[in-house]
Amino acid sequence: MEYNPAFPLLRPYTDFDNRGFWEGIKRHALVFQRCKHCGLFVHRPRPMCPRCLSTEKEWVPSEGKGKIYSYVTVHYEKTGYPGIKVPYSVVVVEMLEGVRIIANVEGIEPEELRIGMPVEVTFEDIAEDLTLPRVKKREVGSP
Amino acid sequence: MFDQYLARRYRTTTRPRKEDYLVRDNAAIVGIGATEFSRDSGRSEIQMACEAIKAAVEDAGLRMEDIDGMVRFAMDFTDEMHLISALGIPELSYFAECGYGGGASCATVMHAAAAVVTGMANYVVCYRTMNERSGRRYGHTPGVGFVKTTPSDHFGYIMPFGLTSAPIWVAMFATRYMYEYGVRPEQLGWVSVVFREHACRNPKAMFYGRPITLQDYLNSRMIVEPLRLYDCCVDTDGAVALIVTTAERAKDLKQRPAYILGATQGTATEGETMTSYYRPRITIIPESWYTAQELWRVTGVRPEDVDVVQFYDAFTCLVPMQLEEYGFCEPGEGSAFCEGGDRIRIGGELPCNTSGGHLSEAYIHGMNLIAEAVRQIRGTSTAQVPDVELSLVTGGLGVPTSAILLRK
Numbered sequence: 001m002e003y004n005p006a007f008p009l010l011r012p013y014t015d016f017d018n019r020g021f022w023e024g025i026k027r028h029a030l031v032f033q034r035c036k037h038c039g040l041f042v043h044r045p046r047p048m049c050p051r052c053l054s055t056e057k058e059w060v061p062s063e064g065k066g067k068i069y070s071y072v073t074v075h076y077e078k079t080g081y082p083g084i085k086v087p088y089s090v091v092v093v094e095m096l097e098g099v100r101i102i103a104n105v106e107g108i109e110p111e112e113l114r115i116g117m118p119v120e121v122t123f124e125d126i127a128e129d130l131t132l133p134r135v136k137k138r139e140v141g142s143p
Numbered sequence: 144m145f146d147q148y149l150a151r152r153y154r155t156t157t158r159p160r161k162e163d164y165l166v167r168d169n170a171a172i173v174g175i176g177a178t179e180f181s182r183d184s185g186r187s188e189i190q191m192a193c194e195a196i197k198a199a200v201e202d203a204g205l206r207m208e209d210i211d212g213m214v215r216f217a218m219d220f221t222d223e224m225h226l227i228s229a230l231g232i233p234e235l236s237y238f239a240e241c242g243y244g245g246g247a248s249c250a251t252v253m254h255a256a257a258a259v260v261t262g263m264a265n266y267v268v269c270y271r272t273m274n275e276r277s278g279r280r281y282g283h284t285p286g287v288g289f290v291k292t293t294p295s296d297h298f299g300y301i302m303p304f305g306l307t308s309a310p311i312w313v314a315m316f317a318t319r320y321m322y323e324y325g326v327r328p329e330q331l332g333w334v335s336v337v338f339r340e341h342a343c344r345n346p347k348a349m350f351y352g353r354p355i356t357l358q359d360y361l362n363s364r365m366i367v368e369p370l371r372l373y374d375c376c377v378d379t380d381g382a383v384a385l386i387v388t389t390a391e392r393a394k395d396l397k398q399r400p401a402y403i404l405g406a407t408q409g410t411a412t413e414g415e416t417m418t419s420y421y422r423p424r425i426t427i428i429p430e431s432w433y434t435a436q437e438l439w440r441v442t443g444v445r446p447e448d449v450d451v452v453q454f455y456d457a458f459t460c461l462v463p464m465q466l467e468e469y470g471f472c473e474p475g476e477g478s479a480f481c482e483g484g485d486r487i488r489i490g491g492e493l494p495c496n497t498s499g500g501h502l503s504e505a506y507i508h509g510m511n512l513i514a515e516a517v518r519q520i521r522g523t524s525t526a527q528v529p530d531v532e533l534s535l536v537t538g539g540l541g542v543p544t545s546a547i548l549l550r551k
């Protein structure tokens with residue numbers, strides 16, 4: 001991705017419930033919230049487990065592997081974010097843990113994108129205060 | 144993961160009794176008013192709201208001081224407090240706001256109807272005013288530079304990735320929808336072509352006199368793959384106002400009342416504003432499905448009884464998706480229903496968006512669709528369906544949503 005420094009990428013808002021996720025991203029670790037009581041993974045993070053209503057939860061490292069669930073490629077610059085050069089792609093990835101994340105892609109051309117494409121998570125340090133997850137193609141063979 | 148979505152469990156056991164639904168047949172839309180629809184109104188949003196409300200009051204045959212209630216969109220930049228000072232309305236006994244963008248459209252009528260049937264007000268105005276073309280365009284990423292951090296947790300997971308405007312948010316659903324059901328672009332294109340045909344019969348439509356062909360659609364430029372320019376609605380400056388009162392009072396007014404058979408809202412778990420990508424399936428729209436189930440429950444009507452529909456058509460793909468969620472088609476069959484256009488155009492089995500819709504008349508956040516649904520009941524549409532008894536309108540989707548069913 002090519003960035004226009006005149007329009008810095010927006011920084012994620014952090015709060016009590018989501019701080020663990022973004023702190024994980026900062027140290028290049030994708031973590032998901034898991035209920036300590038019933039083991040349900042959820043994303044986005046939330047204050048209470050929607051299955052068992054427990055407030056006891058923990059941050060569990062993800063294997064970082066998944067498949068593309070859906071994707072878009074932005075072509076019209078005014079519809080897109082001015083800080084990112086068009087065309088750029090955004091993907092929803094279904095992770096092995098059963099939750100989905102939103103990310104941009106690294107080294108995948110728009111015309112290569114396919115639903116079901118195996119990908120793995122990587123990280124891009126964009127600025128001192130901003131690291132974001134990216135996904136790149138994953139060799140299949142290992143699950 | 145969340146098995147309740149997969150089963151699409153509907154809580155019939157916990158719903159109120161149908162007989163307790165007081166709105167049914169006890170309220171009506173009795174006045175409609177609008178400004179012109181344009182690319183640059185040249186005046187303030189509050190002035191346009193005043194003009195639309197004045198037109199609606201005159202249309203109903205009321206005096207301005209009869210108005211004692213108002214329901215606004217939470218997203219609107221105007222409010223009832225300033226409006227009544229410009230309109231010469233002495234007091235209001237009922238005012239409320241409805242959230243979630245275009246999901247509020249039919250909800251404003253629902254709240255107004257609830258107010259009049261419970262005796263909290265006599266004549267309630269519902270309105271939306273927006274300089275959405277000359278001002279802040281929803282099809283563009285909003286002004287940036289002054290905000291450094293996303294305004295909420297939700298936006299933190301989308302904005303930093305360039306997932307920053309409505310066309311991009313909806314395109315993510317469209318990709319998956321087209322993949323799962325094998326939808327071809329030309330199937331969506333027919334929605335655009337047919338609604339443009341309808342707009343070409345409506346002199347007030349933004350695209351009056353500008354028909355398009357399927358080839359024009361396919362040639363239109365990619366905005367955000369898979370959505371082309373003609374998949375997207377028309378950014379508009381304008382205002383629309385409606386007046387709701389009781390069925391009893393409606394009898395004495397100037398126009399044929401559009402009786403409110405049902406007005407419902409719905410939201411569903413694991414939702415976000417326009418980016419509910421974490422649900423087990425994203426080719427279904429649980430809010431719209433639930434709103435529809437509620438509407439059919441409280442009215443006792445079946446989809447096949449409906450004569451004409453105004454679907455919330457901010458993007459073409461939302462039309463086949465709603466055909467499925469409201470029960471006009473089986474899941475996955477909505478795009479085939481639209482193909483060729485014959486079933487959704489005037490003369491077809493389910494004429495849709497007869498004023499041209501958001502795609503080709505104007506985008507006033509669903510409120511111009513309600514005005515057209517009222518005209519279909521009155522028999523005054525420029526693309527009138529013969530003998531309309533039941534006229535359906537849906538609210539913005541992919542957000543907590545709403546719907547109303549009007550009857551003659």
